[in-house]
Amino acid sequence: MENIISIEHIARIYQVGLEEVHALADVSLKINRNDYVAIMGPSGSGKSTLMNIIGCLDTPSRGIYMFENENVSQMNDNQLAEIRNRKIGFVFQTFNLLPRSTALHNVELPLIYAGLPKSVRLERAYEALEKVGLADRVDHKPNELSGGQRQRVAIARALVTQPSIILADEPTGNLDSKTGNDIMALFEELHETGNTIILVTHEEEIAQHAQRIIRLRDGLIESNEIVKERTLVGNNE
Amino acid sequence: MNKKVSSLLFEIKEGLIISLRAIAANKGRSALTTLGIVIGIWAVVTMSTALKGIDIAFQNGVSSLGSDNLYIDKWAWFNPDTPWWELRNRRNISMDDYYRYKELAKLPIATAPSTFTRKTVKFRDNIVESMFITATTSDYIKTTNLDFSDGRFFTDMESKGGRNVIVLGSAIAEQLFPFGGAVGNYVDVGGRKMKVVGVLQKQGSWVMGDFNPDNQGYIPIEFLFKNFASRRKSITINVRAPNSQMVEAVKEEAIGVMRRVRGLTYNEKNDFSINQQEGILSQINKTVSVIQIGGFFITGLSLFVGAIGIMNIMFVSVKERTREIGIRKAIGAKKRTILGQFISEASIICLFGGLIGLVFAVITGMIINQWLPTSIQFDAVVLAILISLATGIISGFAPAYQASKLDPVDALRYE
Structure with missing residues (x-):
């Protein structure tokens, strides 16, 4: 299977006053195309830091992060923005x-930031909104939409560039369980159509939707296991 | 290369659209921010228009005296090289001096003696207190550019005979004869009855004050000597050169002739001065430039305050939209994209404000035009637009730079 993310022995150290805080101590992991991975851990485990690094919002203090064979750990702000x-x-x-x-x-x-002409942008934006079931809400502003609909807009925005990975940080955290379930069903559908999904969560139930769960504790990977009995929303219906 | 240019143009275009959306999304705040620039540009353009008007009015006022004129006088009007007591001790310039000068000088096209007095003038219930009166001869009119709205100047006969005739400036005529019909009536000038023979056309230059022909009366100098003043009073000799190139020659000749007339030996200094309008003009220019510097400083301050207002609000806006900036960065906005967005937001606001300010300034200019001969200059319009754009860019830069530097992780976490 084609490898997308390859992280080797990365660490992220923050300087807080005179003290060094090791948010990530030493983490290595690989994510392949069409994987559905959940990253779990209690607060303070380094979960958010890892997500920021994977999402190229932050760079590791040490170690190598290869994203589709490009060394992200060496990139400057503009290159990161482009990734x-x-x-x-x-x-x-x-x-x-x-x-x-x-x-x-x-x-x-x-798509504006990607430099695409308006006609292409609008076509693809419509398409993405259609895919998440909001074709009839295109002209609504966020405050005119329900929580679930807002998250669908956000998912459409994530999809519209046809990215290599979708990085979801507690996507159901602000939703009731019914709506959350719908969103998880949407992720499942996206996964089935070939997308690579990385889910960051602290909820065991949500994590069970993934194929694999990476558990973090104190800046280290505690476990990295295949989920034996995945929760499949689609199957429940 | 071509691709680079087109992608840059794309970025600018999309950046402007994003900025416009952001401005539209914060209408109230944008409008308030604009206000500072509206007032600033309004003040600057109005001030420059008014100053231009003052300048034109001064120039008009001076040239109404005739730009090719010299004035031979006991006194030096401006920047005297000689101390005042020496000027005071000079012999008076007499009518005889004038007649001899007139006889000997070949270059001037016209010469006339003149002196001044103040008298209260009445017509029935209408009174002008201590009107400025020029006493002169019939030749005086040839040394000026004055025109008549009614009547004529006094004749040679009236002049020599010292007849009781008077010519009124337009403002004086309006005060004494609000319903017109001045010519032919007798007015009371310091207790003497004088017949109005002419009314001058309005000059409209308020700057010259008493010297403005509008506010004067003109009487024969012989009448003055008979009724109001001693014949020994020093007079001014008004001399008009044929054209401006000849002014210097006329001046040289006047010095030579006057030295002869006054009987000065080679080692005696001139006991008279040749005054020129250039003296008045340079004095006026000094005054005008002081007013200009002061005016631009004060209005510049109001624009500066407006610019600080913009900067302040842009800083607040950056703070308030930290999360938005975080979102934009997370989905791929580069530093320069964010920088451009906020700078163009500030620039659009300023440009918009500048245009509104300009509209106000045009209206104000039309109102000012009732008192000052002026109109908004095209270069002032272009300058105002450039200044407002520059204000936007300068005052938008610091906040925009701050926004572009935000760390996306922190910005996204910002509540």
Whole structure:
């Protein structure tokens, strides 16, 4: 299987006053195309730090991070911005949509930064919104949408650039369980259509949707195991 | 290369669209921010228009005296090289001096003696207190550019005979004869009845004050000597050169002739001064430039305050939109994209404000035009637009730079 992410012995050290804080001590992992991986851990385990590094929002203090055979750990801010734009689709717990823009514009935004002409942008943004079932809500602003719908807009925005990975940080954290379930079903569908998904969560139930769970504790990988009995929303229905 | 240019253009275009969206999304705040620039540009353009008007008014005022004129006088009007007591001790310039100068000088096209007095003038219930009166001869009119709205100047006969005739400036005529019909009526000038023979056309230059022909009366100098003043009073000799190139020659000749007239030996200094409008003009230019510097400083300050307002609000805006910046960065906005977005936001706001300010300034200019001969200059318009753009870029830069430097991880976490 084609390898997308290869992380070798990375560490992330923060300087807090005179003290060095090892948010990540020594982490190595690999993620292949069409994987569905959950990253779990209690708060303070380094889960968020790892997610930021995987998402190219931050770079490791030590070690090597290869993303599709490119060494991300050596990149400058602009190159990282480009990787984030083209290869990573973010889904956040708090949705992080531009509050005063319509759903369509929110979804279109990454394509603007990618430098695509307007006609292509609009076509792809519509397509992405259609895929998440919001074709009839394109002109609504986030405050006119329910939590589940907002998260769908965010997912459409993540999908629209056809990224190599979708990085979801507690995507159901702000949703009720029914809506959360719908979102997990959407992720499942995306996974089945070939997308690579990395799910960061502290909820065991949510993590069970993934194929594999990586557990972190104190900046180290505690375990990295295949899920034997995956929860499949699609099968439950 | 071509691709680079087109992608840069794309980025600028999309950046502007994003900025416009952001401005539209924060209408209230954008409008308030604009206000500072509106007032700033309004003040600057109005001030420059008014200053231009003052300048033109001064120039007009001076040239209404005639730009090719010399004034031979006991006194030096401006920047005297000689101390005042020496000037005071000079012999008065008499009418005889004038007649002899007139006889000997070949270059001037016109010469006239003049002196001044102040008298209260009445017509029925209308009174002008201590009106400025120029006493002169009939030749005086040839040394000026004055025109008549009614009547004429006094004639040679009236002049020599010292007849009781008077010519009124337009403002004086309006005060004494609000309903017109001045010519032919008798007015009371310091207790003497004088017949109005002419009314001057309005000059409209308020700058010259008493010297403004609008506010004067003109009487024969012989009448003055008979009724109001001693014949020994020193007079000014008004001399008009044929054209401006000849002014210097006329001046040289005047010095020579006057030395002869006054009987000065080669080692005696001139006991008269040749005054020129250039003296007035340079004095006026000094005054105008002081007003200009002061005016631009004060209005510049208001623009500066506006710019600080923009910077301040942009800083607040960056702070308030930290999360938005985080989102934009997370989905691929580069540093320069964010930088450009905030700078163009500030610039658009400033440009918009500048245009509104300009509209106000045009309206104000039209109002000012009632008192000052002025209109908004095209270069002032271009300058105002450039200044407002520059203000936007300068005041937007620091906040935009701050925004572009934000760490996306921190920015996304910002509540």
